[in-house]
Amino acid sequence: MSFSDLGLAEGIVRAVTEQGYNAPTPIQTQAIPAVLTGGDLLAGAQTGTGKTAGFTLPVLHRLASSGTPHKTRTSPRAIRALVLTPTRELAAQVEESVRAYGKYTNLSSAVIFGGVGINPQIKLLQQGVDILVATPGRLLDHMQQGTVNLDNIEILVLDEADRMLDMGFIRDIRKVLAALPPKRQNLLFSATFSDEIKALANGLLNNPATIEVARLNSTVEIIEQKIHPVDRDRKHPLLAHLIKSRSWSQVLVFTRTKHGANRLVEQLGKDGISGMAIHGNKSQTARTKALAEFKDGKLQVLVATDIAARGIDIDQLPHVVNYDLPNVPEDYVHRIGRTGRAGATGEAVSLVCVDEHVMLKDIEKLIKRKLPAEIIVGFEPDPNAKPQPIQLRSQGHGGRQPQQPGRQGGGSRQSQAAAKPANGTPRPGNRSGTSSSNRNGNQPQRSAGRGR
Incomplete structure (x- = not known):
């Protein structure tokens, strides 16, 4: 037709x-x-x-x-x-x-x-x-x-x-x-x-x-999905290792908070990996510039909070990384949907620490499948690590705590x-x-x- x-x-x-x-x-x-x-x-x-x-x-x-x-x-x-x-x-x-x-x-x-x-x-x-x-x-x-x-x-x-x-x-x-x-x-x-x-x-x-x-509430079948178990303080080194060892040239990375996005960009910069953050605290000029450079291939890594998950539409985007798992399971679907668009193949990788095991179970329940796990040599998680409370969101992040949606991101005012x-x-x-x-x-x- x-x-x-x-x-x-x-x-x-x-x-x-x-x-x-x-x-x-x-x-x-x-x-x-x-x-x-x-x-x-x-x-x-x-x-x-x-x-x-x-x-x-x-x-x-x-x-x-x-x-x-x-x-x-x-x-x-x-x-x-x-x-x-x-x-x-x-x-x-x-x-x-x-x-x-x-x-x-x-x-x-x-x-x-x-x-x-x-x-x-x-x-x-x-x-x-x-x-x-x-x-x-x-x-x-x-x-x-x-x-x-x-x-x-x-x-x-x-x-x-x-x-x-x-x-x-x-x-x-x-x-x-x-x-x-x-x-x-x-x-x-x-x-x-x-x-x-x-x-x-x-x-x-x-x-x-x-x-x-x-x-x-399903995920695109042609997206290859996997998780890499890792300790919470080893996520940044693991991400840098994956980007360099696998020659990833265009990577969209999702963090849970704005502060976490900014910090990750700084850390990657010290590793020689170019990146910019996009979230609700950034000016519209900065957000537009970051997205344009990422689309044009001038920027290797774009780090985003969930506020931008549905505003990023890029041809042939090969890699999406969940640096932090989302606390709202549906957001996992939206995040990884940035790759595998219009019939193209894509890869979605999630870095999962012990704090996020409950979130992972919720995501797998939603998408009705168990995500395969691959432990990267040199980044094996501590089997005795104990989970710690997770900061679910930063003010104005655009995500939401369970039962408490905020009104951030799209409009001109903060949630009241x-x-x-x-x-x-x-x-x-x-x-x-x-x-x-x-x-x-x-x-x-x-x-x-x-x-x-």
Whole structure:
């Protein structure tokens, strides 16, 4: 099957082909026709399977083919589609895909997120855009200041909805929903399903089509996964040994805390290994620079906290390392999903000390498989070592303690309260921080991504 077989406009198919894609992925094959019908959609698929194109392509088609865009007294065009994402990096990549796939339409797009000045975003919104990609916190900032008009939204997309709930955005999402027109199309995409996601879907979606691609909460089969047992104070030497002895040229490493990410970069630097950290305390300029250099192959190691797990989309990324196991098992799926994308092979290695054995069991229970263990000679763990308490997160890290999600990372403000369950969500009736197609402005530095 080709993209033209799915009913997409010729210009959109042409743009997709120019990006190097000729055949749709399974999620795209199912999601695109469902979105084109105009009904609501609940879609679950593993990360790296093409979810972004699964909604951007049909959204572009629907808006481009539905006639003259809405206009208001203050704007040459009104926002007709809103895409909410949990993190800045993911927001930037989604909007990049919108621009790439919509290059032969007359639609414009923009991205807004926190961590940068709001005034350039205000000016951009005043010019008018058709498709807005945003993080919840910064969107609320604009709503409170009256600098964004959501009265003409025709399509709402919640991308990586499970991650937004994990990060405590449910209150923000409810506030956004309350400001939208009741008659609209709702699309909810999630890598994993939970009771909270099901509750959100029940309150948001009206008779949705449901799509599931591959087993939910599973890991991509073509990713080679293994663990290396090691003592907690030997993780850094083991990582440096693996990078050097195996000639790893591009490695994405996940740590549990921001402080741990910074410290690991310093330690690797002393070993002659170039690395940079990306997390919530870094400025957006620094985060964009690190990600761009890593994508371009100028940087050997990128060390990230979970805040960036779903905003990193890199062709042929060969290695992901869990320097620390995540305390939320689902985050393991998201982390290793940075490799093995779009059919490519990949390797995911976890360095596991005695403190993390319970976390490992939780991960193996989630993915329904036991991860093979390989002890590296010279780094054998002490069989008599006793587990010690683990610092689950650093303030603003973007992960969460069990039962206590924080609201870090994607928005412009720090968390003030833990998220509430999604039960009771009202049912509607039926890179700098700004970027815009067809306009000059403060553009985030980007490398070409797969667009998923």
